[in-house]
Each structure stands twice: as structure tokens, then as C-alpha cells.
Amino acid sequence: MSKSQPHIILVDDNEIDLFLHEKLIKLAGISNHVDKFLSGKAALDYLQNTTPDIILLDIQMPEMDGFEFLSFYDRFYSDREQETRIFMVSSSLDFGDISKAKASPLVSEFIKKPLNIVELKEALGREGF
Amino acid sequence: MSKDRIRVLYLDDEDNNLQAFKAGFRRNFEIYTVNNAADAFRILDEIEIHIALADQRMPKMSGVEFFERVHDKHPDVIRILITAYTNSQTIIDAVNKGRIDQYVVKPWDPNFLRNVIETFHATYLARKELKLKNEELQKTNDELNRFVYSASHDLRAPLMSILGLVELSRLDKENSDPFEYLQMIESSVLKLDSFIQNIIEYYQNARAEGLKENINFKELVDDAIAVLKNTDQTVEFEVNINDELPFQNDEFRIRVILNNLISNAIKYQKEDGTVPKVNITIRTEPKYAFLSIQDNGVGILQEHMESIFKMFFRTKSSKKSPGTGIGLYIVKEALNKIGGEIKVKSVYGEGTTFELILPNLHE
Structure with a gap:
């Protein structure tokens, strides 16, 4: 399923991190096809008509956090033919958050902030990107 | 002392006993006398009674049965059973089922009974104080948990953004606008600072x-x-x-x-x-x-x-x-x-x- 330019969407309430992650992904040559969303809800709306290859999902967000996003995603989008890999990206050190992220069948991997090109490439590589 | 009287409820099916009790203690305590359990519960539901006394032998419901229900519905109330006749089964039931605090034998001595009521009132207040302190502790504990959780995110998130920006400016050699990065670093620092200030305000307020x-x-x-x-x-x-x-x-x-x-x-x-x-x-x-x-x-x-x-x-x-x-x-x-x-x-x-x-x- 390797693609030269995977479609990546970023979901994070922090604009700076969105900017940062987009830059890093482009600089690393992972993809030029990146869309950014400031809330889980905005991302879910977008997903109605689009199936990206990769989602980088923040955990702590107001109104709908990363786990709430996942449960909506599970209900409405998880049975699509084309697969989307979800990576949770967070600065959280909370044991519960990290365990929950790792336990979720929807989540490929938990990646620590600050996002680091080498780690991101390795994580995506393990999923065939 | 006169402001906050000890509130005593006395349940007995014989009106004579109720009157004698009231006559003996009316100057000391705020006394509620009732001759049936239904009225007793009506009062317990509405008034913060400190101490409940009940006769053991009553036609519809024994004192032990009454206290069993009091323990369920109003666990804080001190329960004192008054009885003329004693057999060991009554005592066992009174302790195990009625969970009574004290057992008083009829006819009661006024000085002794007053003493018992005053001592247990102190117990009542101490238990209540303990309960309040426990609730406060519980609240503090919950806040601490939420605080640690939030600190792991809200305090770290801006720092991680800054680290990321530093890393990015190292990689992004062609960037034409270094001020853009500096501005973002500044905004992350301000965010962190406002969070820290808020936390300090919170703890100053609490203390x-x-x-x-x-x-x-x-x-x-x-x-x-x-x-x-x-x-x-x-x-x-x-x-x-x-x-x-x-x-x-x-x-x-x-x-x-x-x-x-x-x-x-x-x-x-x-x-x-x-x-x-x-x-x-x-x-x-x-x-x-x-x-x-x-x-x-x-x-x-x-x-x-x-x-x-x-x-x-x-x-x-x-x-x-x-x-x-x-x-x-x-x-x-x-x-x-x-x-x-x-x-x-x-x-x-x-x-x-x-x-x-x-x-x-x-x-």
C-alpha cells in the first residue's frame, strides 16, 4: 500500500503544532499532501467524503479529545475499504493516556511530541509507508 | 452554648414516659417526643437530630427494628436504646442489627442519662467534623489528580512546541522568515506563563x-x-x-x-x-x-x-x-x-x- 505521496491529515487544537508537523512532514519528504484541522469535529466532517492514508491525532483537545474522536471514527468510518492508519501524537506523559492509545485497535502507534523526523519516518515505515 | 442546643428525639409508645423525659430535660436539650415510628422518621427527615432514643418494647415496631432503619436512612444519628427488660438476644440484636451506640436501662437516672447524651453529642460532632474533613480531603485529592494530569499536558505542551520549533529551525535552512518561528516560540512561552500564573493564583486562593x-x-x-x-x-x-x-x-x-x-x-x-x-x-x-x-x-x-x-x-x-x-x-x-x-x-x-x-x- 505504499504511496509516494500519502494523504496525511493532522488533528490538533494547537496551531503551532499543526504548522510544525506540516513543515516537518514536508521537509522530511514524507508527503506534500497534508491537511490540517483545529478540532476533532472539523476533521470528522472532512472525513465524510475523504479517506486519507494517515491521521496524526492529538490527545488533549477541548470539546472533543482524541479518544472521543476515535470512538466517533470507530462508529462511522472504521469499516471503509481503503485503510487509514491513525497515529496518536501527544506531549502527554499520563500513563492512562499512553496505555489507552496503545491499546486501541484503531491506533497504529503512539508518538511523543515534539515530533521528530526520524521517529516519524520509522513509525510510518513500520506501517508500510 | 445556648445557641446550638443538642437536638434529641425520643420515641416511646407510652406518653407518660415521653412527658417524664421532656419534663426532666427540657431545660437542657431541644426535645422532640414522638409515640410512633412514622412520626419519628418525619422528624428525622426534616430536622438534623443529633441523638435518637427509643424504647425497646413498642407494639408495631421494636426499638431495635426502629434503629435498624435509622441506621440505613440517617446513619449519622446517635442511637440509644432504652429498655426495662433485658434478655441476651435483645442485646445481641441491638448491637448487630440496630447498631446502637449505647444501651440504657429503665428506670433511667437523670444525671446519668444527661451525661450519656452530652458525651455522645460530642461524639456526633466529632464524627461530623471528620466527615467534612474527609470530603475536603477527597476534593483536594481529586484536584491533585486532575492537576497532575493537566500538568502533564498543559505545562508540557507549550514546551514541546518550542522544542519542535527549535528543531525545525535547525532543519529548515531555507527559511526566509526566522521571526515567524520566534513569534511562535513567544506565543508558546506566554501560554505557559499564563498557565503557571493561574496555578499560583489558585493555590494562593486556597491557602x-x-x-x-x-x-x-x-x-x-x-x-x-x-x-x-x-x-x-x-x-x-x-x-x-x-x-x-x-x-x-x-x-x-x-x-x-x-x-x-x-x-x-x-x-x-x-x-x-x-x-x-x-x-x-x-x-x-x-x-x-x-x-x-x-x-x-x-x-x-x-x-x-x-x-x-x-x-x-x-x-x-x-x-x-x-x-x-x-x-x-x-x-x-x-x-x-x-x-x-x-x-x-x-x-x-x-x-x-x-x-x-x-x-x-x-x-
Whole structure:
């Protein structure tokens, strides 16, 4: 399923991190096809008509956090033919958050902030990107 | 001592006993006499009884059975069983089922019984105090848990953003605008700093003793506006203060309340070009001060109205300065400390008004 330019969407309430992650992904040559969303809800709306290859999902967000996003995603989008890999990206050190992220069948991997090109490439590589 | 009498309920099916009890203790205690269990529960439901006494032998329900139900419904009440006849099964049931605190044999000696009631009243108060302390501890513990959770995110997140930006500026050799990165670093630092300041305010509020100081509302509002103007110069303030009547309360807490509410009024403004307006009205009266802080910002969704005062509750706010979720919680805690009240009126998309009543300690 390797693609030269995977479609990546970023979901994070922090604009700076969105900017940062987009830059890093482009600089690393992972993809030029990146869309950014400031809330889980905005991302879910977008997903109605689009199936990206990769989602980088923040955990702590107001109104709908990363786990709430996942449960909506599970209900409405998880049975699509084309697969989307979800990576949770967070600065959280909370044991519960990290365990929950790792336990979720929807989540490929938990990646620590600050996002680091080498780690991101390795994580995506393990999923065939 | 006379203010807070010991409240005693006495249940006995024989009116003579009730009268004798009342005659013997009416000068010492606040006495409620009843001759049936239904009335006893009616009183227990409505009045905070400290000590319940009941005769063991009654036609419809024994004293032990009565206390079994009291223990279920009003576990704090001290239970004293009075009985003329004793067999070991009654005693065993009284202890195991009725969970009684004391067993008194009829005919009772007035001095002894008074002594028992007074001693157990002290026990009652101590248990109640312990319960309150436990609830406080539980609250502190919950807050600590939430704090650690939030610290792991809200304190770290801006730092991780900064680290990421530093890393990026190292990689991005062709970047033509290094100021862009610096600006983002600055905004992350400010975010972290405001979070730290909020936490310090919160702990100062939780610890410090309340003071009685002369409050100059004009000065407090001017200070708050002066600081906040640095972050946003477009806001139009309309301030109406009528504080000719002297007002006294705790200055630190009132400052915290005003700063947070005015800062929110600025923070949650619309992003459609509307000129942000903040109206501040304050009026002092002999017993209270009335404050109103009104904005024409984004407003609060009806479904969030109940949650806005909770610790670390955040809604989506303006992109420029997102909330930390601790401001209104601090406001509420500070108001609890000084005995004030707050009401919110908000129309989503039109604006929010906070109305406060603060007690005036000036005599």
C-alpha cells in the first residue's frame, strides 16, 4: 500500500503544532499532501467524503479529545475499504493516556511530541509507508 | 452554648414516659417526643437530630427494628436504646442489627442519662467534623489528580512546541522568515506563563486567610485593563463604577476575580471583525457590591453552561489565546472563600454577562 505521496491529515487544537508537523512532514519528504484541522469535529466532517492514508491525532483537545474522536471514527468510518492508519501524537506523559492509545485497535502507534523526523519516518515505515 | 442546643428525639409508645423525659430535660436539650415510628422518621427527615432514643418494647415496631432503619436512612444519628427488660438476644440484636451506640436501662437516672447524651453529642460532632474533613480531603485529592494530569499536558505542551520549533529551525535552512518561528516560540512561552500564573493564583486562593480591606474598585479595574490592553488594544471598555459607599473584603481575591473575568471577556471575542466591547458596572451598597461584566464575544453554548466553572474545562476559544481551563474555576473558588455569588447569562454568538454579588464586610 505504499504511496509516494500519502494523504496525511493532522488533528490538533494547537496551531503551532499543526504548522510544525506540516513543515516537518514536508521537509522530511514524507508527503506534500497534508491537511490540517483545529478540532476533532472539523476533521470528522472532512472525513465524510475523504479517506486519507494517515491521521496524526492529538490527545488533549477541548470539546472533543482524541479518544472521543476515535470512538466517533470507530462508529462511522472504521469499516471503509481503503485503510487509514491513525497515529496518536501527544506531549502527554499520563500513563492512562499512553496505555489507552496503545491499546486501541484503531491506533497504529503512539508518538511523543515534539515530533521528530526520524521517529516519524520509522513509525510510518513500520506501517508500510 | 445556648445557641446550638443538642437536638434529641425520643420515641416511646407510652406518653407518660415521653412527658417524664421532656419534663426532666427540657431545660437542657431541644426535645422532640414522638409515640410512633412514622412520626419519628418525619422528624428525622426534616430536622438534623443529633441523638435518637427509643424504647425497646413498642407494639408495631421494636426499638431495635426502629434503629435498624435509622441506621440505613440517617446513619449519622446517635442511637440509644432504652429498655426495662433485658434478655441476651435483645442485646445481641441491638448491637448487630440496630447498631446502637449505647444501651440504657429503665428506670433511667437523670444525671446519668444527661451525661450519656452530652458525651455522645460530642461524639456526633466529632464524627461530623471528620466527615467534612474527609470530603475536603477527597476534593483536594481529586484536584491533585486532575492537576497532575493537566500538568502533564498543559505545562508540557507549550514546551514541546518550542522544542519542535527549535528543531525545525535547525532543519529548515531555507527559511526566509526566522521571526515567524520566534513569534511562535513567544506565543508558546506566554501560554505557559499564563498557565503557571493561574496555578499560583489558585493555590494562593486556597491557602490564604481572608482579609478585610478597603476596596477601591476603580483602581482594581484600571489595573486589570492596563495589563490586558497590552495583549489587545482593539477592545473598547465602558466602565461605570459607583463605589462611594465604602466596601471592605479581601483585595487579593477580588483582584483575581476581576482579572479573570475581564481577561475572559477579551479572550473570547468574535473573529468576524466586530469591535470587541466590554462593559463593566460596579455599585456598592451597605451590605453588598453588585458587579456586572458584559462582553459582545462568542458567547457560551447552552450545553457548556454547567461545566464552565469546572477545573480544566475548556471550550474552543479564539485562536490567539486559548484558555487554560482554570480561570473560571479560580473565580468560583475565590467567590466561595469570600462568600460571593455569580450568575452567567449568555447567548451563543452574541455575548456573555457575568453578574456577581459580593458581601460587604464594612460595618
